[in-house]
Amino acid sequence: MPETVINMVAFDIPYPANYGGSIDIFYKLKTLKEKGIAVILHCFEYNKSEQPELENYCKSVVYYPRNKGLKFLFSPLPYIVVTRKHQQLLKNLKANDFPILFEGLHSCAFLDAPELKNRKKIIRTHNIEHDYYSGLQKASKNLFTKTYYAFESRKLKRYEPVLQHANAILSISPNDFEYFLKRYENVEYLPAFHPFSELKIKAGKGTYFLYHGNLSVEENEMAVHFLIDQVFNRLEAQLIVAGKTPGKRLREKISKLPNVTLQSNPSEEEMNNLLQNAQACVLPTFQGTGLKLKLLTSLFSSRYVIANPTMVNNIGLEDLCEVANSAEEFIAAINKISSDEFTTEQIKERKQKLIEFTNDFNGDKLLKIIEEL
Known part of the structure; x- marks a missing residue:
């Protein structure tokens, strides 16, 4: 039986898995490996360096630098998307015909690329991103970041219909599922992957x-x-x-x-x-x-x-x-x-x-x- 292979495009290097988004991606990788799926992982390098540990769970790992600079703030694309628009990624995705799993709207710069028109594409949504950035704007006390979040929220709302180019949309929560189901086809609810294979709860009571x-x-x-x-x-x-x-x-x-x-x-x-x-x-x-x-x-x-x-x-x-x-x-x-x-x-x-x-x-x-x- 031939090996099942998929491409996964991650917005970050998912190891160490030390915050929500990277935890979901890393433990999804581990689970896919256990289920016999080989993953070609494409990930963006900006806060973390290359991680040999990922090779234990992937067929191969390809790293891309994330673009930086104020000029990207003025792009019509959301900053979290345009800074991950790397042409080598598109070339590498074109080099095979395996399905592509895009992690987060962040990684969707090539979701609607004509070169990938006939490919099987899945998008894992990690949030309703424009709502998330609107929430960050309300929470922020800094004028610059508050302004950035406000502009980014508007751009993300405008950009979100790119999701119609996906064959399946995997929502991380029931609320998100209901939101996306009203707007797009082939929406599924898939809860977050996490580090726990079993409960680690102690009976008794604590002091704090x-x-x-x-x-x-x-x-x-x-x-x-x-x-x-x-x-x-x-x-x-x-x-x-x-x-x-x-x-x-x-x-x-x-x-x-x-x-x-x-x-x-x-x-x-x-x-x-x-x-x-x-x-x-x-x-x-x-x-x-x-x-x-x-x-x-x-x-x-x-x-x-x-x-x-x-x-x-x-x-x-x-x-x-x-x-x-x-x-x-x-x-x-x-x-x-x-x-x-x-x-x-x-x-x-x-x-x-x-x-x-x-x-x-x-x-x-x-x-x-x-x-x-």
């Missing part, structure tokens, strides 16, 4: 609550400010804030709070320990697009999860979380579960409900989509 995320992202920083300004300043409960690259303002504020501790840039092992030993992950978000991988991470690794409706609405995981919206509701939820034991029965129940979010289940789903093309 946990917020985790990339703290250099303004949306996550806004969530932490909400928790410490409106929730934990009114509680004695301990909060640990863990994540990458916290800003100076956040570091200084947390240093003055007796019941809030910051864990900057924890290792994978440290992060796993924090998740497993917490009483609950506390996860407000103010950005409703995409699927928050931190929610899946929490449900696979931690005991209780307290999240707001924006985090959980229409994902199918609401009944596994304590849902709170206002600061008062977060406080009530924290008080309600602060001394509860998490039981082995609750672990079994969660395992059953997370089957459709496992990589094995969704790898089979992706395989079927590729084969049907």
Whole structure:
């Protein structure tokens, strides 16, 4: 039987898998390898160097420099697209006739290229990008970045109809699925791939609550400010804030709070320990697009999860979380579960409900989509 091969065009080098988008891509690569699919990975190099580890999961890996410079801000194409428009990528895609999986609208510069007109093309959407950038604009305090996000959001909305050139659109969340289904054909819901092959939850109870995320992202920083300004300043409960690259303002504020501790840039092992030993992950978000991988991470690794409706609405995981919206509701939820034991029965129940979010289940789903093309 001949080998099944696909091209995958990734907007970033997906290893180390240290934020949402790269986590989804990297664990998708691993799952495809386990399912017998050979991937020619095309990826853009700008924050990371070449990663030999990827060769363990790919037939081959091709790296492209990402274009930089102010001139690209004035392109009619979105900045995240035009800076990845590399002619060598088009030449390499033309050199074979395998299906192409484009990761994110970022990587779609050649989705509508005449040279690829008759190819089988799949696009994995990671967000409703113009909504995501509109949310970043609202969260930003810096005038330059606020202006950039506003222009980028408009350009992304104008550019999005390029998706009609795809044979299949794979949405990462039910909300995104509903949005794309109204506008395009052949839309499927495919949840995020992630590091968890099994639940790692400990029965019992913890002594602290946990917020985790990339703290250099303004949306996550806004969530932490909400928790410490409106929730934990009114509680004695301990909060640990863990994540990458916290800003100076956040570091200084947390240093003055007796019941809030910051864990900057924890290792994978440290992060796993924090998740497993917490009483609950506390996860407000103010950005409703995409699927928050931190929610899946929490449900696979931690005991209780307290999240707001924006985090959980229409994902199918609401009944596994304590849902709170206002600061008062977060406080009530924290008080309600602060001394509860998490039981082995609750672990079994969660395992059953997370089957459709496992990589094995969704790898089979992706395989079927590729084969049907």
